[in-house]
Amino acid sequence: MNPSPPVVETIAECRRLIAGARAEGKSIGFVPTMGALHDGHVRLMEECRSRCGFLVASIFVNPTQFGPTEDYAKYPRTPEEDHSRCSSAGVDLIFEPTVAEMYPRGPVATFVEVPGLSSVLEGRSRPTHFRGVTTVVAKLFHIVQPDRAAFGLKDYQQLAVIRRMVDDLDFPVELLPVETVREPDGLAMSSRNRYLSAEQRRAATVLSRALNRAAEAVAAGERSADRVRQDLARTIESEALARLDYAEVADAQSLEPLAELSPGRGAVALVAARIGPARLIDNRLLPT
């Protein structure tokens, strides 16, 4: 069992402890989170820990990535459990700033934006979401200055947006994409799964079931992206408790919608649906 890692609230103290680790020659790993940690986060931490000498996790429910009608206020906050999970996952330092520490001048006047990739899929329903994500991730990267940072493939578009930001702005950070962790019945782990009643929880498996069907169809030779999209949508709409937001088949890098699936061009199926109080997303790379 690891000793409990220090939990620091200020940027200055966070930087001071990280500088100490770097002075010892350790490489710095980083897992940014909004807390409400589950096994998916733990996987991120373990993967990152195995590649770095010193692992920093941040816990910050970032207000600027929530829209005005979204769940910022009621987003689950479970600090004690989070600290304990960080500890057993090998985290060396927990950075858990207040909103005032991160945004001392109130609303930021500076934005980091990837307009194209941020406007499709999630961006249609959540127009300012990724701008909030890229801006806070830029801030966190400048505070932590990690050598490597881990992000989950569950938030596929988020990873694509951040990868583009890192490449375009020459951030000296290596991104570590980590596989989605799923419940035994296929549901992708998400902090928002806590919003679901037992009945909604059962219904929520429709997302991964739809994606599995899509992958099977493509593996069996389906080449029409439109037919795959239609089947995704039909499957999700067949679940009475689910309200489909989107079902897309897109280029795995650019996220541009595909007309057909072709060998050698990576493709990903992405879905979003509202189930009761939760808006859930999931995705799966297709075997082109």
Place this chain on the structure above:
Amino acid sequence: MNPSPPVVETIAECRRLIAGARAEGKSIGFVPTMGALHDGHVRLMEECRSRCGFLVASIFVNPTQFGPTEDYAKYPRTPEEDHSRCSSAGVDLIFEPTVAEMYPRGPVATFVEVPGLSSVLEGRSRPTHFRGVTTVVAKLFHIVQPDRAAFGLKDYQQLAVIRRMVDDLDFPVELLPVETVREPDGLAMSSRNRYLSAEQRRAATVLSRALNRAAEAVAAGERSADRVRQDLARTIESEALARLDYAEVADAQSLEPLAELSPGRGAVALVAARIGPARLIDNRLLPT
């Protein structure tokens, strides 16, 4: 006389040499330039050199900060003279990338923006200018990872925009503002002064003369920002070869226009005018 500093074109080689200096325990100073170096740039380098163990200067005429009708193509390029000036100013490494090295995927998909501060004054005439500046400075900061970076007060608004970006995004960089260097007759040094004929060159002194009059009026008790603005505009318009763009009296931090000058609130006068083929700017802090 210093030995000639290495001139490197690639990000990888630039990072490698800087990592070597850092491993020797040297702090890194940085002066980003577009070349066409004059004594103002040399002052930036000398100030920065005196505070850092290793000085990096970049020479890059950044296309994304020029508007479509601006002078990107004919912006003066004087590489040999620049290298020699860098050498005598104590630069240890010149980073002189190509456009393809800085923008390998063509137009960037990621922007760093400070929309408020970027839309006034210069931003009115040059709506995409500061977005180009902040984005390329963010890239250069990520490549060089300087401890300190020097910027001239001649480009007052640029410094205000970059300071806001650095603060809002928590860049681990200390900004070093450096006084404007002037010709004996008061003209602020600028690479664009080379565009001027002898007659235009004489006319161009009207900017600093107007600013000096403003500072004298305020020192003598003038408290109406409007009267100062009017006098600035009248003085510049009295020069037949000058076409006024703006004459503003603004809060020294926020750049918001002021109604009156009051003790304890920093104020700055800023002017821009076109003189022949050159668009020139200048500014002066007012003795409130």
